[in-house]
Amino acid sequence: MGLLCLDGVSKTYASGSLRVGALVDVSMQVVPGEFVVVTGPSGSGKSTLLHVAAGLDRPEAGSVTLDGTDVYAMSERRRLQLRRKDLGFVHQFFNLLAPLSAVENVALPLVLAGVRPDDARVEAEVVLARLGLADRFGHKPAELSGGQQQRVAIARAVVHRPRLVLADEPTGNLDSKAGAGVLALLSELSEELGVAVLLVTHDASAVSFGDRHVALTDGYLLSGARV
């Protein structure tokens, strides 16, 4: 049974008289705990796929279900709750809050979810330590390398134990060594925590870190081979 199921999803953007099919009749599933890598060139629909999967961008055709619940049939409020509870996000530009330390950045989603700040900090420290940042708790993002910042962002994405992490080009701002380190950690965490990962990238070298690879071209999903 799929955790995330896209069924016949189409998303078209209109810009003036030009209509772009960002996703064309896309059907795919991510099962619990699975690490799926989607590759495609710039403009192929990768970010659109993640936005649609996250309940952030309603497709004009097809359905998106998370754990059997139709993401776009629920109220905006429930969709927000679902995003906060069941999803984690990793972005190309890390998106950490500059005035906050590593621990504070990671603890924030828990605090916003109502966890006591002291407990949230302990949880954040456990995850950061797991990601090799035990000696960087108090560092601000600007005091960390790109690879370290992305590991903080990964800690923030998993600290609330979501069922699915959506990662958009998470290595796009890193050199190949730091990028490989980040992908290896994501893959390990996926296994340890049983969290599914849907990662999109133009970087074909990411494929080997996933359990399964699919390719997007001009909005069309091409293959679903096991790696």
Ligand SMILES: Nc1ncnc2c1ncn2[C@@H]1O[C@H](COP(=O)(O)OP(=O)(O)OP(=O)(O)O)[C@@H](O)[C@H]1O
């Ligand atoms: N808000 C929008 N309005 C109009 N067209 C859009 C919009 N968002 C995306 N598109 C178009 O949809 C297509 C898919 O865009 P998307 O951002 O999903 O590509 P991508 O694969 O993530 O590219 P990149 O690797 O450069 O991030 C592109 O042709 C883009 O121009």
Ligand SMILES: [Mg+2]
């Ligand atoms: Mg993109």
